[in-house]
Amino acid sequence: MLAIKPPNYKHCPFCGKRLNIKTEEGEKRKFCNSCNWTYYPHVAGAVGAVIAKKGKVLMVQRKREPYKGTWMFPAGFIDYGEHPKETLEREVKEETGLRLVKAELIDVLQSEDDYRSLGHFCFFYRVEVKNGEIKTDEEENSDIKWFDLKKLPKIGWKGHQVMMRRLLGEKN
Numbered sequence: 001m002l003a004i005k006p007p008n009y010k011h012c013p014f015c016g017k018r019l020n021i022k023t024e025e026g027e028k029r030k031f032c033n034s035c036n037w038t039y040y041p042h043v044a045g046a047v048g049a050v051i052a053k054k055g056k057v058l059m060v061q062r063k064r065e066p067y068k069g070t071w072m073f074p075a076g077f078i079d080y081g082e083h084p085k086e087t088l089e090r091e092v093k094e095e096t097g098l099r100l101v102k103a104e105l106i107d108v109l110q111s112e113d114d115y116r117s118l119g120h121f122c123f124f125y126r127v128e129v130k131n132g133e134i135k136t137d138e139e140e141n142s143d144i145k146w147f148d149l150k151k152l153p154k155i156g157w158k159g160h161q162v163m164m165r166r167l168l169g170e171k172n
């Protein structure tokens with residue numbers, strides 16, 4: 001359990017009126033009288049793609065904050081309505097230019113260091129891709145590279161560091 005607070009919204013997202021407070025089952029909830037809408041805070045989801053073969057791993061370099069300039073597994077937030085596997089297929093294509101062949105869920109980690117979306121869940125998959133030329137989304141990333149597992153770059157996100165340590169613990 002992370003000790004984090006949800007966004008402190010003050011206005012109703014539907015009508016723009018100031019939110020009131022009501023108590024529901026002992027919890028204080030924000031509430032819009034006009035819309036009869038109660039705000040139940042929820043967390044977001046993301047996916048990360050661990051793409052490794054023959055002692056090498058495919059990483060992208062962040063072009064933006066947080067952790068600008070550090071490296072990470074290709075990853076991204078789940079769009080509304082997407083299943084994590086669909087996000088994975090989309091993100092792998094967008095960020096690496098490669099087509100996903102096979103994916104297997106490794107673990108779900110809870111992000112502790114992303115102020116844009118506190119506490120979001122990241123579904124990490126081990127991904128096999130079709131061979132091809134790598135090309136990244138240049139709006140999001142400044143570079144993409146296959147790294148030797150013995151010579152890795154600086155990784156920013158804590159969850160990605162965890163996944164890299166796990167990958168290094170396997171035989172590749």
Ligand SMILES: [Zn+2]
Binds near residue numbers: 032035
């Ligand atoms: Zn309202």
